[in-house]
Amino acid sequence: xxxxxxxxxxxxxxxxxxxxxxxxxxxxxxxxxxxxxxxxxxxxxxxxxxxxxxxxxxxxxxxxxxxxxxxxxxxxxxxxxxxxxxxxxxxxxxxxxxxxxxxxxxxxxxx
Amino acid sequence: xxxxxxxxxxxxxxxxxxxxxxxxxxxxxxxxxxxxxxxxxxxxxxxxxxxxxxxxxxxxxxxxxxxxxxxxxxxxxxxxxxxxxxxxxxxxxxxxxxxxxxxxxxxxxxx
DNA sequence: CTTGCATACCTCGATAGCCAAGGTATTATA
DNA sequence: TATAATACCTTGGCTATCGAGGTATGCAAG
Numbered sequence: 001x002x003x004x005x006x007x008x009x010x011x012x013x014x015x016x017x018x019x020x021x022x023x024x025x026x027x028x029x030x031x032x033x034x035x036x037x038x039x040x041x042x043x044x045x046x047x048x049x050x051x052x053x054x055x056x057x058x059x060x061x062x063x064x065x066x067x068x069x070x071x072x073x074x075x076x077x078x079x080x081x082x083x084x085x086x087x088x089x090x091x092x093x094x095x096x097x098x099x100x101x102x103x104x105x106x107x108x109x110x111x
Numbered sequence: 112x113x114x115x116x117x118x119x120x121x122x123x124x125x126x127x128x129x130x131x132x133x134x135x136x137x138x139x140x141x142x143x144x145x146x147x148x149x150x151x152x153x154x155x156x157x158x159x160x161x162x163x164x165x166x167x168x169x170x171x172x173x174x175x176x177x178x179x180x181x182x183x184x185x186x187x188x189x190x191x192x193x194x195x196x197x198x199x200x201x202x203x204x205x206x207x208x209x210x211x212x213x214x215x216x217x218x219x220x221x222x
Numbered sequence: 223c224t225t226g227c228a229t230a231c232c233t234c235g236a237t238a239g240c241c242a243a244g245g246t247a248t249t250a251t252a
Numbered sequence: 253t254a255t256a257a258t259a260c261c262t263t264g265g266c267t268a269t270c271g272a273g274g275t276a277t278g279c280a281a282g
Contacts, residue, residue: 008119008239008268010207014214021217027230037210047269049232070278071230090215096121097208099148103125104201106132119239119268138259158240160261181249182259 011043012051013093016078016086019061025073026052052076060085122154123162124204127189127197130172136184137163163187171196 014033018024024032026049034042055061060082063074078086125144129135135143137160145153166172171193174185189197 010211011269013211017214017217025230026232033214036214040206040210044270044272045230045232046234046271046273051268053232072277073230093211093215095151097211099151100121100124100204100208103128103144103147104204106128122240136259137261155241155243156259156261157242157244157263162239164261183248184259 009089009092010041011047012055013086013089014041014043015048015051015055016060016082016089019076019078020083020086023075023077025075027073029076055082055085058085120200120203121152122158123166124197124200125152125154126159126162126166127171127193127200130187130189131194131197134186134188136186138184140187166193166196169196 011033015029018029018032026045029052030043030045030048033048052061052063056063056076058081060079061076062079063076066073066075122144126140129140129143137156140163141154141156141159144159163172163174167174167187169192171190172187173190174187177184177186
């Protein structure tokens with residue numbers, strides 16, 4: 001099932017969150033994540049493009065080609081389904097971080 | 112290489128942190144993590160034991176057999192090297208969480 | 223005008239971390 | 253005396269991620 005620890009899943013979460021604000025294209029997303037995280041997290045194109053394709057297949061994203069300045073770009077937008085997926089992953093991250101912080105803080109151990 | 116996104120690495124971080132406080136044995140660690148995180152994170156024995164062996168091989172842990180109440184247990188303790196490793200991973204987690212929060216918060220995008 | 227860099231898309235193979243499931247043996251409990 | 257809990261371990265498989273590659277266009281420099 002691969003669920004318990006959420007093997008990171010950070011790129012997916014970030015992509016969904018970015019697309020919540022506005023449509024973006026793959027290359028732009030790659031740059032945006034690196035920029036906004038100061039390169040702390042910087043998934044390459046080999047991560048982002050397959051994720052975009054998978055998310056679209058899953059109905060979380062919707063794509064459309066647009067020609068901008070002679071260039072052809074594939075813009076992605078969040079669907080309602082994608083929004084729910086984002087909410088779920090964001091909540092999961094919060095809970096995951098809480099778990100890590102709890103152990104790092106130490107001291108108080110229930111049970 | 113596999114470094115940029117820190118593919119979780121949560122179990123390792125937690126093990127090192129637990130052993131910073133006191134010696135523990137594998138089975139105990141498995142229970143402790145599940146308990147302290149309310150099962151949000153609950154790596155099984157198939158995760159913990161190989162990690163303990165790997166960390167010991169890497170010089171981050173030191174083990175010794177102890178007989179407790181007729182039972183034989185392998186207790187692990189943190190070495191100086193393991194302490195540095197813990198510091199590094201903990202810092203990394205903080206920075207990683209900061210990156211995720213930054214993207215989730217959205218709005219302000221530097222650069 | 224051609225070399226090279228940034229843009230923009232994509233795929234592939236390898237690896238690492240995690241997981242479930244199993245296996246052994248002992249001790250406590252019902 | 254069966255069953256659950258303790259305590260150790262390994263194996264095989266999956267998935268996310270990574271790096272490196274490949275194609276093609278636009279633009280700037282030389």
